Amino acid sequence: MTRLRKMMLEELQRRNYSAATIRCYIRSVEEFSRRFQCSPDRLGPRHIREYQAELFQKRKFSPNTVAQRLAALRFFYLKTLQKAWSITETPYPKKAVHLPTILSQTEVARLIDAARPPFHRTLLMTLYATGLRRAELTHLKVTDVDSQRMVIHVRGGKGRKDRDAMLSPRLLDELRRHWQRLRRKGVWLFPGNKDHDGDQPIDTKTVWQACRQAAQRAGLTKAIHPHTLRHCFATHLLEAGADLRTIQILLGHRDLEETTIYLHLSKQRLNATASPLDSLKLKDRSPQEE
16 A cells, blocks of 8 residues: 555545545546556646546546546545645536436336346345435345334445434335345345355445346336436335425435435426416417418
């Protein structure tokens, strides 16, 4: 481990950044250094601007991804090197806001039914039934399933926050069958290794592959990934009559504004709102005027 990498790692850990963010930030600085084949502490604003332009123009990264890379470099220069960082010289790109893909309940059922093996089916059912992020799913322990209170305890979710997710009776039945199928009864609800009998949890890539393979087998042409089921969970709850504040708590959003995106995705709410055109008193046109 190089001196600079060790310094940056210590600064990130001191501030209690998540393991995923730490990996992302360190990888971003390493890639920046390799691009110019020079130690990052010898690079400056000119190199950052050139690198930012390259990410957009040559590598076709999204504004959100470029902003993430810049955040890593900003942390490195401000906190690790304690150098100045000028927003004017290296402005953050304007973030693009895209509405996520939403599946109908029929499509979600097709996706889950197409999952193979049963381990993958349970993963997808848990994602949809709870609205968990895939990293939260992989770190569930058996003791997090509280059948007395019918909740699943999420420990150290995004922002290092604990919360409770709903546990439906149908999911509880599925998790009990899943528990019986496991060869080794360990700590993790979804253990890793090829035969799922290891002493470590599965990684997030396994969840992503389970989702992709099921989508292909189900013949779903939409872009589907684990987070799609989180969006479906929230949108279908809203359409069933749940209020935004409840959905915010279940998803673990810090701000209610994050949750309001599901108002744009609710088909029932859109269809229930009349267009202002329908209230206009327009004259009927005769066939001759057509």
